[in-house]
Amino acid sequence: MLKRQLYELVKKEFILEFRQKASLGGVLIYVVATIFISALSFNKIIAPNIWNALFWIIFLFSAITICGKSFARETAGVSLNNYLNYKPLIFISSKLIYNFLFLFLVSLITLFFYSWFVGYLIDNFALFILVLLLASLGFSSVLTLMSAIASKAENNFTLVSILSFPVLIPVLVLVLRIGKQAIDGLNWSVSYDFLMILSGINVISVVLSILLFPYLWRS
Amino acid sequence: MNKVILLFLFSIFSLITNAQNAEMADTFRQEGKIYVVIAVLAVVFVSIVFMLFIIERKVSKLEKELKNKAD
Amino acid sequence: MKNNWYKILSVILILYTLIWGMLGPVPRLDILNETIRNLYYHVPIWFAMLFQMGVSVFYSAKYLNSNKKEDDSVAFNAALVGILFSIPGIITGAFWARFTWGTWWTFEDPKLNGVAIGIIMYLIYFVLRASIIQETSKARVSSVFNIFAFVMLILFIMVFPRLTDSLHPGNGGNPAFGKYDLDSNMRLVFYPAVIGWILFSGWILNLFNRLSILKEVNNE
Incomplete structure (x- = not known):
């Protein structure tokens, strides 16, 4: 029953997203255009450091555009309807899952175009994908909760980025380091500590989102 | 990189633990000027506490006035 | 008067640490030299800051359950x-860092970064x-944001610095102060300073x- 509801909600989110072609297309065009500009400006000769930093900065901003607006659609009527029909746990889980999947998808697309236009430098591809996965999870969980908080305040979208930046910065720093290690093709054991910390932040931010969301919803 | 930092820190700390004759302000203490510093510190802190005390008294007074008004 | 004992105690304790912290014997260490006495003044301020954040998050959680306006206040x-x-904490830390580590601020130290991020979160x-x-x-x-921020603050300054390298003692394989140079003489001042x-x-x-x-009563 609950699983079904969860599945339906996630499906609904995807359908809504793909129906509004403007928002999906906007994100994709943003990603491709940024990559194209960076390809033009760096002219393909690029140091691993800069490659890495540029990739994650593009990732950061696409994450904010994707996950930051996840509660912007909830007008008063819609949220009342959701409030009556679903449990908060199911609702926040559906948002988390949807944001995570969508962000991961977009980041894979970003990686594809980035490698194509700017150049492919990754040595340890599996590690890089793992980092991408963990980063998507961390960014989406933090941004979802912050988007829920900001939806209760008036000036929505700027507030999301302000609220989530302090938590995103440490995640970004960690991700940059592991990403660099993946590019250099270092041994897995080198990245082990950082991966543990990153998954630690992820677990805690997911748990906090799930625990705190019911209180936000009641108002 | 991590190992280099660790090595660096380790060497510093081994230096620290070995040095029993590090330079301290011994003459300064012998001349008794440390008491001047302590006196200044104490006066500064006591005056801060005094200011807090004044605020404390003012707040209590306001609280009492409110209580009388309510009665 | 019976509720004011802690105020008097705090003043007595801090005065004691100001005087005996300057006069008392300390270990003679290179690089740190006399600045080791900063331990009595810099660290307790951070403890007080953390204590206040703890009180804040406690009352935020209480508010979420009770919905009483006073708790939120x-x-x-x-x-x-x-x-x-945290402001004197940062400034005193910067001074101490300048004369021991040789720089006002370093981005290499996870504890400093954690503290900076924590302060930004509370702003x-x-x-x-x-x-x-x-x-x-x-x-x-x-209240919801406060709980989130506090958990992240604790994570950034208490947990993660222990896992990576830090210039602060007690982190990344560096022995804690307690292990090697917070000798019994220093403890006699340090613990009262923290409590004070x-x-x-x-x-x-x-x-x-x-x-x-x-103010609340006045507005009504």
Whole structure:
């Protein structure tokens, strides 16, 4: 029953997203255009450091555009309807899952175009994908909760980025380091500590989102 | 990189633990000027506490006035 | 008077640490030299800040369960006192770092980064409060954010620095102060200093709370 509801909600989110072609297309065009500009400006000769930093900065901003607006659609009527029909746990889980999947998808697309236009430098591809996965999870969980908080305040979208930046910065720093290690093709054991910390932040931010969301919803 | 930092820190700390004759302000203490510093510190802190005390008294007074008004 | 014992105690303890912290014997260490005495003044201020943040998050959680306006007001005041204590904490830390590590601020140290991020988070807490007009929704939303911020603060300054390299003692394989140079003489000053500053911050919080109650009554 609950699983079904969860599945339906996630499906609904995807359908809504793909129906509004403007928002999906906007994100994709943003990603491709940024990559194209960076390809033009760096002219393909690029140091691993800069490659890495540029990739994650593009990732950061696409994450904010994707996950930051996840509660912007909830007008008063819609949220009342959701409030009556679903449990908060199911609702926040559906948002988390949807944001995570969508962000991961977009980041894979970003990686594809980035490698194509700017150049492919990754040595340890599996590690890089793992980092991408963990980063998507961390960014989406933090941004979802912050988007829920900001939806209760008036000036929505700027507030999301302000609220989530302090938590995103440490995640970004960690991700940059592991990403660099993946590019250099270092041994897995080198990245082990950082991966543990990153998954630690992820677990805690997911748990906090799930625990705190019911209180936000009641108002 | 991590190992280099660790090595660096380790060497510093081994230096620290070995040095029993590090330079301290011994003459300064012998001349008794440390008491001047302590006196200044104490006066500064006591005056801060005094200011807090004044605020404390003012707040209590306001609280009492409110209580009388309510009665 | 019976509720004011901790205020007097805090003043006595801090005065004691000011005097005996200067006079008392300390280990003779290179690089640190006499600055080791900063331990009595710099570290307790951070403890007081953390204590206030803890009080703040406790009252935020209490608010979410009780929905009493007073709880939220205490949480706000405690966060304010905590931020006020973090400012001297940062400045004294920068001075100490300049004359021992050779730099005012280093981005290599996870504890410094964690503290900076924690302070930014609490500043954002105030921005968030200012941006919501409706009272109940302001209290609820900021309580939620406060809990989130506190967990992240603890994570960034207490847990992660232990896993990576840090210049602070007790992190990344560096022995803690307690292990090698916080000798029994220093402990006699350090622990009273911590208790004294925590109680002192409690006094300031008490004043803030009473003032906001007065303001509340005045508005009605």
